[in-house]
Amino acid sequence: MKPRSLPARRSSWRGPAPLRAGTDPRGHLIVQGYVRERARQQILEYLARLHPIWEFRFPVDRPAPRGETQRRLLRPVYWLGNWQFACLDYYRPPKGIFERSVGAEPFPPVLAELVRDIEARARRIFPREYVPAGWHLNTCLVNFYGDRLEGGRWIDSARVGEHRDFEPGPVASLSLGERALFQFVPRRKAGERAEPALTQWLDDGALQLFAGPLYKDRLLHRIQRVDDRTGVELPPEIEGFRTRRVNFTFRYVPDEHVIPFARLSEPARGDVRPYVEELAQHSPFFARALAAAR
Ligand SMILES: O=C(O)CCC(=O)C(=O)O
Numbered sequence: 001m002k003p004r005s006l007p008a009r010r011s012s013w014r015g016p017a018p019l020r021a022g023t024d025p026r027g028h029l030i031v032q033g034y035v036r037e038r039a040r041q042q043i044l045e046y047l048a049r050l051h052p053i054w055e056f057r058f059p060v061d062r063p064a065p066r067g068e069t070q071r072r073l074l075r076p077v078y079w080l081g082n083w084q085f086a087c088l089d090y091y092r093p094p095k096g097i098f099e100r101s102v103g104a105e106p107f108p109p110v111l112a113e114l115v116r117d118i119e120a121r122a123r124r125i126f127p128r129e130y131v132p133a134g135w136h137l138n139t140c141l142v143n144f145y146g147d148r149l150e151g152g153r154w155i156d157s158a159r160v161g162e163h164r165d166f167e168p169g170p171v172a173s174l175s176l177g178e179r180a181l182f183q184f185v186p187r188r189k190a191g192e193r194a195e196p197a198l199t200q201w202l203d204d205g206a207l208q209l210f211a212g213p214l215y216k217d218r219l220l221h222r223i224q225r226v227d228d229r230t231g232v233e234l235p236p237e238i239e240g241f242r243t244r245r246v247n248f249t250f251r252y253v254p255d256e257h258v259i260p261f262a263r264l265s266e267p268a269r270g271d272v273r274p275y276v277e278e279l280a281q282h283s284p285f286f287a288r289a290l291a292a293a294r
Contacts, residue, residue, distance in 0.1 A: 027170075027212030028184075029125055030200055034207035035114070035174060042110040043176065047246060048235035051282040052076035052144060059087045059271040074157040075148070076238050079104050080111070081139040082258040085272045091253050092166040099268045101253045103260045105285040107140060114174065115250060122170040122209055130211040135169040137250035138258070144238065145180065145226045145245040158226035158245060164219075167251035170211035175202040177234045177245035178227040182208070184219040202247075261286075262293040269293060 022030045035043070055073050057064075064070040073086060082101040084090045091100040107115060115137050123131060145158035162185055165171050183196040197219050202208060210216065226245045234243045261269065261276055279286035 023125065024198075024215075027126060027130060027210055027215040028198065029121070029207075029209040030202075031207040032203045033205050035176070035205040039110050039114060040176065040205060042108075044235060046108045046110065047142075050078050050142070050236050051279070052078040052142070052236070052238060053275055053278050055086045055275060057086045060274070074159075075144050075146075076241055077144070078142040079140065080107050080142065081105075081137075082253055084139070084141075084253075085275060087271045088268055090166065091257070093168065096166075097254075097257045099259060099264055101139065101258045102264065102272065103258055103289065104139075105283060111140070111248065115172075118172045118207065118209065118250065122172065122211065125209075126170060126211045130170065132169045132252075134254060135252050137172060137252055138255065139167070139251050139253050141249045141251075143247045143249065144234075144241065144243045145177075145223070145247065146233075146241060146243040149240040154242065156228070158223070158228075160223040162220040162222040164216065164221070165249070165251055167253055169252050170209055171216070172250045173202075173208045174248045174250075175206045175208075175245065176204055176247075177232055177243070178230060179203045179206075180226045180245055180247070181224040182221065183224055184210075184215060184221050187218070187220060260292065261289040 022028075054076050057071050057073060058068065060070075081104055083104040084101055088100055088102075089096055091097065106112070119137055143160075146156075147154040148157050149155075158180075180202045182200045182202050184198040185196045186194045188194045200208070210221075215221075228244060230244075232244055234246050261272070264272070276286050276290055280290045
C-alpha cells in the first residue's frame with residue numbers, strides 16, 4: 001500500500017496561516033488553518049516513523065467485565081507523554097486516577113512548539129477558573145481515522161461515539177487530512193434524540209480548544225463522520241488500515257498520576273506488557289521502560 005500525498009495546497013498556505021477563528025466565550029475556540037505548511041510537513045514526517053498499535057478494550061487473558069464484550073478498538077492508536085491503555089481503563093477522576101496513565105514518549109519538537117503556543121492561547125482566552133493550577137498539556141492521543149480491512153472488505157471506521165474527556169482543564173486538538181464533522185451534543189437517555197449544541201467541521205490544519213463546565217462537563221462530543229473526497233492517505237503505513245485523517249488530542253493528566261511502566265502493580269504491568277513489548281520493537285523509550293521492569 002503506497003501512501004498518497006495530500007493534494008496540492010492553495011498558494012495562500014505558503015504565506016501566513018489563513019486564520020479563521022471562531023470563539024464561544026463559554027469555552028470553545030476553533031482556528032482553521034492553524035498548522036502552517038512547514039509544521040505540517042514535519043508532523044507528516046514524524047507520523048511516517050510511528051508504529052501505532054491495536055489495543056483491546058479489556059485485558060486479553062481475563063473475561064470482560066459483566067455486560068461488556070471484549071473488542072479490539074475501532075482504530076489503531078498512539079499516545080505521547082503518557083499512555084492510557086484501554087485495558088487499564090481511561091483516566092477518570094475523581095476515582096479512576098491510579099494506574100491509568102503510563103509514562104510514554106515525549107512530544108516531538110514540532111508538537112512541543114505548537115503545544116507551547118496552544119497553552120498560551122488557552123490561558124489568554126479562557127477564564128481562570130477553567131484552567132486548573134498546574135495545567136499543562138502533557139498527554140496526547142493520536143487517533144487514526146479511516147478504513148480497516150475486515151474479512152477482505154474495507155470498512156469505514158472513521159467516527160467516534162459521544163463521550164467526554166475526563167482530564168481536567170482545557171483540551172486541544174489538531175487535525176490533519178480529510179475534514180471531520182465534530183459535534184457537541186447534550187446528554188440524554190438512551191433512545192432520546194437531541195439536536196447537537198454545536199456542529200463544526202474540523203478542516204486539515206484546524207486547532208480546536210474547549211474548556212469549562214459547558215463544553216467539558218455538560219456536553220458530550222463525537223465525530224459523526226470524516227469526508228472521503230480527496231483520496232488522501234496519511235502516514236504511517238499500517239497493516240490492514242488506510243488513514244485519511246489524523247487527530248492529535250492534547251490533554252492534562254496531573255504529573256503525580258503518571259506512572260512509569262516499571263512502577264505499575266504486578267497485575268497492571270501484566271495487562272499492558274504485550275503492548276509495551278510491541279512498542280519497544282520500534283521505540284527506544286519503551287525498550288528502556290521494559291528493561292527497567294526486568
Ligand atoms: O478526532 C477528533 O477530532 C476528536 C477525538 C476525540 O474526541 C477524543 O480523542 O476524545
